[in-house]
Amino acid sequence: MxxxxxxxxxxxxxxxxxxxxxxxxxxxxxxxxxxxxxxxxxxxxxxxxxxxxxxxxxxxxxxxxxxxxxxxxxxxxxxxxxxxxxxxxxxxxxxxxxxxxxxxxxxxxxxxxxxxxxxxxxxxxxxxxxxxxxxxxxxxxxxxxxxxxxxxxxxxxxxxxxxxxxxxxxxxxxxxxxxxxxxxxxxxxxxxxxxxxxxxxxSGDITETVEQSATVDSLAMSEVRVSRTSVLLREYWDNERYSSLMRALLVVSxxxxxxxxxxxxxxxxxxxxxxxxxxxxxxxxxxxxxxxxxxxxxxxxxxxxxxxxxxxxxxxxxxxAEVAPDRNVGDDVPASAAVSVEGVSFSYRDGHPVLRDVSLEVAPGERLAIVGPSGAGKSTLGRLIAAVNPPDAGSIRVGGVEVTSLPEAL
Ligand SMILES: Nc1ncnc2c1ncn2[C@@H]1O[C@H](COP(=O)(O)OP(=O)(O)OP(=O)(O)O)[C@@H](O)[C@H]1O
Ligand SMILES: [Mg+2]
Known part of the structure; x- marks a missing residue:
């Protein structure tokens, strides 16, 4: 897209x-x-x-x-x-x-x-x-x-x-x-x-042939390469002749x-x-x-x-400037750094849900490890919390404020 x-x-x-x-x-x-x-x-x-x-x-x-x-x-x-x-x-x-x-x-x-x-x-x-x-x-x-x-x-x-x-x-x-x-x-x-x-x-064709001459020789491709270059040179020549003619006509007109x-x-x-x-x-x-x-x-x-x-x-x-905004920025200021995820679902493409009804709470200073097999959606959850993508359902708040209503620069 x-x-x-x-x-x-x-x-x-x-x-x-x-x-x-x-x-x-x-x-x-x-x-x-x-x-x-x-x-x-x-x-x-x-x-x-x-x-x-x-x-x-x-x-x-x-x-x-x-x-x-x-x-x-x-x-x-x-x-x-x-x-x-x-x-x-x-x-x-x-x-x-x-x-x-x-x-x-x-x-x-x-x-x-x-x-x-x-x-x-x-x-x-x-x-x-x-x-x-x-x-x-x-x-x-x-x-x-x-x-x-x-x-x-x-x-x-x-x-x-x-x-x-x-x-x-x-x-x-x-x-x-x-x-x-x-x-x-x-x-x-x-x-x-x-x-x-x-x-x-x-010039690309000639350079390739010369630089890889050992390969060309060992595969007995020299005739193929030479005839290819000849065809290109012929086209080049025809084009030059035509453009000279056009130039002369242009000057006259x-x-x-x-x-x-x-x-x-x-x-x-x-x-x-x-x-x-x-x-x-x-x-x-x-x-x-x-x-x-x-x-x-x-x-x-x-x-x-x-x-x-x-x-x-x-x-x-x-x-x-015509891209529609994907969020409505408000002016609420987060009260703390507490992260709260509630019933969040998300899919990149319709019909292929990545996250289904995910909820979690992280208090300020608390550390949380998310583990799972590749493709489980760990990075996706991170992207949603960082408000890169808005969730399809549920809410994600930092200090009580919906992350998608925070300015992106934050
Ligand atoms: N930008 C995207 N567009 C469409 N699908 C995506 C996109 N990013 C990720 N996905 C899909 O979403 C699913 C979850 O991917 P995600 O990157 O969140 O997994 P992960 O748990 O971080 O995996 P890993 O351990 O490999 O980092 C995967 O099926 C992936 O193919
Ligand atoms: Mg990842």
Whole structure:
């Protein structure tokens, strides 16, 4: 029996709860991030405007104003970016800290019997590798994903505002490319995983043969071993060839993603300029936006992969808190160290009773030896007195207080 795993819904609700405990800070981070994104779209817009102004024979003073606006927006961008990054990291640290505290608390209240039944490895995995896996995404990922999302939204809106006839086509051109790359990425990841597994297998196989060469010789197994290694090497070779092909395809499609929208923007824009619908400056601005969109989209795709990994780990982490308590802790304090067991029955599995109607009294200072054949239930009785497992029937008291109502730490 493993420890429970939280549903996606619970994971979402818990994460929201963690972040909404810092609503003020969260809103501040979002506001600065929007400022960053807005400052970033000013430059391409002004560059386009300057071009149109120059083409229209504008005075030097106008251009100087444009340059000043660009300088100011870059300054705002840098400062706001620094501030947003700093605040969101602080927020991430706080949230991660709370997640850890919650996990430790849940672990401290876990019924020992449940931990034993699940195996300590399960709990160990959740408190070490799973928590490490979500650390990055909570500390940086959540705010990074927000920054990138705002960048994309603001840039798209800016492209539409500057010249929707060009912006529309540019945005559309990103969509199919995105799916192509995702698909390739998924396939290559599987190939890489297979490659590292095969690699381990080949080297393991060779090491075994070489280290145990005397045994191989004496059992006349050399042909078997050699053909086995050959088969593995063949598989390794095929896998490598396939992954090289995939890598080449990936590079080509990535290049397409990076540059196609810009090319499309220029071609489509030039056509519209020829028809007299849009200005050259507007096309320049939108093309610059197309170029600006590349980076956040690329990074977002990567974060969404991370997010999938993290969701699995979070489901396991939050699952720990879902174990039902096996006792009701009260606040009675034992009056003495006297142990009293009355009519206790217990079974680990239904229909296989280990203890039946056991009663005994041990006064403070008294010593009691329990003897019996292996499997008689001596350790089980000890576990019940120590309140590791609650009894199915009867009562076990220390100093007059039911042991299952004492806090486990006692
Ligand atoms: N965690 C467990 N889950 C299921 N059955 C268990 C568990 N622990 C013990 N048992 C079973 O309960 C019975 C009593 O076991 P227990 O360990 O209490 O015996 P014991 O008297 O301490 O034996 P020994 O002298 O070998 O230590 C045995 O049949 C054992 O197989
Ligand atoms: Mg024992």
């Amino acid at each position: 493993k420890l429970p795993i939280a549903t996606n819904r619970t994971v979402g609700a818990k994460i929201l709860e963690l972040f909404s405990a810092h609503k003020g800070e969260f809103l501040l981070v979002i506001a600065t991030q929007i400022a960053v994104a807005v400052a970033a779209v000013v430059t391409p817009w002004i560059i386009g405007r300057s071009f149109d102004a120059l083409a229209g024979g504008a005075e030097a003073a106008v251009i100087r104003t444009y340059v000043a606006v660009i300088a100011a927006s870059v300054l705002v961008n840098v400062v706001a970016n620094w501030f947003a990054d700093f605040r969101s990291r602080v927020l991430g640290q706080k949230v991660f800290h709370e997640l850890r505290v919650q996990l430790v608390e849940a672990v401290m209240h876990l019924p020992l019997s449940t931990v034993e039944a699940a195996g300590t490895g399960d709990l160990l995995g959740r408190t070490t590798s799973d928590i490490n896996r979500v650390e990055f995404i909570i500390r940086q990922g959540v705010s990074r994903i927000m920054v990138l999302t705002f960048q994309v939204i603001v840039t798209v809106v800016a492209a539409f505002l500057v010249e929707w006839r060009v912006g529309f086509v540019v945005v559309l051109s990103f969509v199919p490319m995105y799916f192509v790359v995702r698909k390739y990425l998924r396939r290559t990841i599987a190939v890489y995983l297979a490659a590292s597994a095969l690699n381990a297998e080949v 990535l290049l397409a993603v990076l540059y196609a929208p810009m090319v499309i923007s220029i071609l489509w824009g030039a056509w519209l300029v020829g028809l007299g619908y849009v200005t050259v400056g507007a096309v320049i601005s939108v093309t610059l936006y197309a170029q600006q969109l590349r980076v956040p989209l690329d990074e977002l795709a990567w974060w969404f992969d991370e997010l999938q990994f993290a969701a699995v780990a979070l489901a396991r982490i939050f699952g720990v």
